[in-house]
Amino acid sequence: MSSVEFRKDLFADERDDNLQEIGKPTRRQDILGHVTGRSPYYDDHLFDGLLHMRCVRSPHHHARIRSIDTSQAERMPGVVRVVLARDVPNNLNTLLSLINFGKDEEKLIQDTKVAYAGEPVAAIIAETEGQAREACAAVRVDYEVLPHVLDPEASLKPDAPVVNEVYPNNTFDYHDLYDHQKLRFGDVEKGFSEADHIVEGEYQMSPIEQAPIETCGAIAAPETNDRFVCYTSTQALFFSLGTTAKLLNMPSSRLHFVGGTVGGGFGGKVDSIVEPLSVLGAVLTGRPVKFMWDRAEEMQVGAPRGAERWRIKDGVARDGRILARTFTGFFDAGAYTRLSSYAIIKCTGHIPGPYSIPNVASNVYCVFTNRTPATAMRGFGITGVDFAIECHVDKVAETVGLNPIELRILNAYRDGDMKPHRRLAKNTALIECCQVASQKSGWAISADAARQSSLTGGGGTRAVIPESITDSVGRIGERRRADVPTEPGAGAPSRGRVAAGTQGIPIVAAAPQDEDMITDPARMGFRHAPAVSQPPRTAPSVPVPPVAAASAAPPSAAPPAGQQSAPPPQPVAPQPSAPQPAAPQAPTAASDPAPAPYKPEQPFSRGVKRPGVSRFLSGSRRR
Amino acid sequence: MTKKPVQFQLNGSPVAVFADEGQNLLDLLRRGVGDLSPKYGCGQGTCGSCTVIIDGEPRLSCLTLAETAEGQHVETTNGLSNGPDLHALQEAFMENFAAQCGYCTPGMLMAAKALLDRTPRPSREEIVEAISGNICRCTGYEPIIDAILAASGQPTRRTG
Numbered sequence: 027m028s029s030v031e032f033r034k035d036l037f038a039d040e041r042d043d044n045l046q047e048i049g050k051p052t053r054r055q056d057i058l059g060h061v062t063g064r065s066p067y068y069d070d071h072l073f074d075g076l077l078h079m080r081c082v083r084s085p086h087h088h089a090r091i092r093s094i095d096t097s098q099a100e101r102m103p104g105v106v107r108v109v110l111a112r113d114v115p116n117n118l119n120t121l122l123s124l125i126n127f128g129k130d131e132e133k134l135i136q137d138t139k140v141a142y143a144g145e146p147v148a149a150i151i152a153e154t155e156g157q158a159r160e161a162c163a164a165v166r167v168d169y170e171v172l173p174h175v176l177d178p179e180a181s182l183k184p185d186a187p188v189v190n191e192v193y194p195n196n197t198f199d200y201h202d203l204y205d206h207q208k209l210r211f212g213d214v215e216k217g218f219s220e221a222d223h224i225v226e227g228e229y230q231m232s233p234i235e236q237a238p239i240e241t242c243g244a245i246a247a248p249e250t251n252d253r254f255v256c257y258t259s260t261q262a263l264f265f266s267l268g269t270t271a272k273l274l275n276m277p278s279s280r281l282h283f284v285g286g287t288v289g290g291g292f293g294g295k296v297d298s299i300v301e302p303l304s305v306l307g308a309v310l311t312g313r314p315v316k317f318m319w320d321r322a323e324e325m326q327v328g329a330p331r332g333a334e335r336w337r338i339k340d341g342v343a344r345d346g347r348i349l350a351r352t353f354t355g356f357f358d359a360g361a362y363t364r365l366s367s368y369a370i371i372k373c374t375g376h377i378p379g380p381y382s383i384p385n386v387a388s389n390v391y392c393v394f395t396n397r398t399p400a401t402a403m404r405g406f407g408i409t410g411v412d413f414a415i416e417c418h419v420d421k422v423a424e425t426v427g428l429n430p431i432e433l434r435i436l437n438a439y440r441d442g443d444m445k446p447h448r449r450l451a452k453n454t455a456l457i458e459c460c461q462v463a464s465q466k467s468g469w470a471i472s473a474d475a476a477r478q479s480s481l482t483g484g485g486g487t488r489a490v491i492p493e494s495i496t497d498s499v500g501r502i503g504e505r506r507r508a509d510v511p512t513e514p515g516a517g518a519p520s521r522g523r524v525a526a527g528t529q530g531i532p533i534v535a536a537a538p539q540d541e542d543m544i545t546d547p548a549r550m551g552f553r554h555a556p557a558v559s560q561p562p563r564t565a566p567s568v569p570v571p572p573v574a575a576a577s578a579a580p581p582s583a584a585p586p587a588g589q590q591s592a593p594p595p596q597p598v599a600p601q602p603s604a605p606q607p608a609a610p611q612a613p614t615a616a617s618d619p620a621p622a623p624y625k626p627e628q629p630f631s632r633g634v635k636r637p638g639v640s641r642f643l644s645g646s647r648r649r
Numbered sequence: 650m651t652k653k654p655v656q657f658q659l660n661g662s663p664v665a666v667f668a669d670e671g672q673n674l675l676d677l678l679r680r681g682v683g684d685l686s687p688k689y690g691c692g693q694g695t696c697g698s699c700t701v702i703i704d705g706e707p708r709l710s711c712l713t714l715a716e717t718a719e720g721q722h723v724e725t726t727n728g729l730s731n732g733p734d735l736h737a738l739q740e741a742f743m744e745n746f747a748a749q750c751g752y753c754t755p756g757m758l759m760a761a762k763a764l765l766d767r768t769p770r771p772s773r774e775e776i777v778e779a780i781s782g783n784i785c786r787c788t789g790y791e792p793i794i795d796a797i798l799a800a801s802g803q804p805t806r807r808t809g
Contacts, residue, residue, distance in 0.1 A: 051744065051745050051746035051792065051807070052746060053743055053744065053746075054743075054746065054748070056751065057743045057748060058743070059751065060742075060748040060751030060754045061735070061738075061739040061742045061743055061748065061751075061754060061758065062726065062727070062729070062730060062735075062739065063685065063686025063687075063725070063727050063729075063754075063755040063758075064686070064727075067752065069679075069688075069689065070685040072680070072683065072685075154669075156671075237786055238750070238752075238786055239688070239690040239696055239698050239752045239753050239784060239785075240688065240689075240750070240752045241689075241690075287751075288750060289688070289750050289751070289752030290749075290750040290752055291750075292786070320692060321690070321691040321692060321693060321695075321696075
């Protein structure tokens, strides 16, 4: 039973499959609580003897902390406890360490160096919020102000100050291998040389604050069973629980987290900053402690959607086909990683947008600057690059003098096309969206464009992973804060033609892991994705991809008009005498119809040891 | 810290509490009285989620000194329904998908009720004006306007 069928079976009594819901309001499950004012947001839990916590925050973008003097604050009326970095049991974390991604780099409370304005250096717990505020103002911190950097490209210069000592290049290091995310598909230089126009553009997006009406906060209190309850505004309850357990060096079984009623989140409530501090306050005082950001904090230190800068270069044929596209992207992560490393992986998987372009390359950098750390916000990683792509497509249309909707239909991806991240496109609908948009807006398109369909014209030669040019620019160990070009292909120390994939390892295209992930043959036109990168059908020394050699047009730029559903690509039986590609794994895999679906050796219910999963998330720390 | 007794009518019932010096009405209602329906959003009078009705006028409780409620009639969303019987505005908000996260809803309801108490059949422009001090960040203004139209027995975008 596939998971979809299982879901239908389990929730059969809740709704039928006839989801004709668009265009009419639906009564929400939680609406009664909302209209009666009884929905239990975290701040709606009352406790006797509630204490209030506030943070002392850095006024500087970048400064070394010489000393922190809290003696005056401790004597202020109502002050119960001053919390410093030394009170945090395990004061170093990175959010995604719970899935073993990235190095611990951010302190809950800073004691050596602040890297953004608003970074907490101490916290005060007092009887009232006003007393906590007054005591915060009485804490004396001696800063040695350091030079700061606020622009991601300035941050990549060799003389830029180091924002975050864990990453001395000011870039997030991916898998200790590269200082950026690299995407290589085909040969962009060849695409540019065949193009009639080169269209370049630079696009930039400012940070955006999520600005939920309910500010971030949490209330923690000791329970009677040696546990701590935490009511929180979090959007990621188990992430917050795991992060709190790690920072406080406490088994997660001692934490009782209650959430789920969120007064607006939009991504800004996943960073798990308020929960560890409020639980720490409850641990240190033995009393209920509320840590709630006020509006000014929400706007200043609430992690926003990060700033992005994009440079796009397109090689375009006279008829509007985009033959090659390169991206250089800079994500401003702020002072610490939070979720920016992941945003870059998302956007690299998204490149080059919903278009089939035969040659694509991108370098995307996750750059540290002395700005507020950035995090999730509604489609983060995708929104900025999509904005840049669509602006750029309009620019391309203007350059070649084509209707921008027709240009999009001409270059749109179709079901069965290979995307540059080596997954086949399915359920594509850009063409249909463009057709509806032209109707609704009264923006006429040609009869030919109106006849196109995402269901036909894809696949075939467009499903092939081309030979791809790679380079080793940005390899960790080589690029140590050197002023090297960041564009894909520029300044490459070594260039070579290697088989498809990265690091010479052939990529298995979209191996189905579960029944309902298997491609629907009726929709895709063939039973399985080409299981491996196709071996080059000509000798690898010939510097032209085989498909391009057969016809003058690049593979995926074949005119869609008149094409019917593409026939299934026949796997080319490798000739024993033909030269093999660099990684000769293809013959066995190509004759194998499909890899066996992954099945765990024993059911998960019996506690499978999953490598790479944090002990703070699993039950292994339960005593 | 000096405390001052304050007596007022809350949703038709008499209330007597001690207010701290400088305490705002929002805090007094939530912590002192235990009426949690007005919400803290900004504390600066910009978001409207703390809106209550004082003597028939919509007021921002975060900017209202608690002592000034002395002898006045305060209405909150908590008192909008009559037991299990919901107010027409509440029904309309439910049916027109006029809330997502729900955090701005109590303030919106109070702003809308103050309008309908004065103007039983407001125009669309009057509704927009009446809720212009209330921010909804889940972007639900059109359904909210529809809900207020529906509550006053007028056609909405959907029904009209």
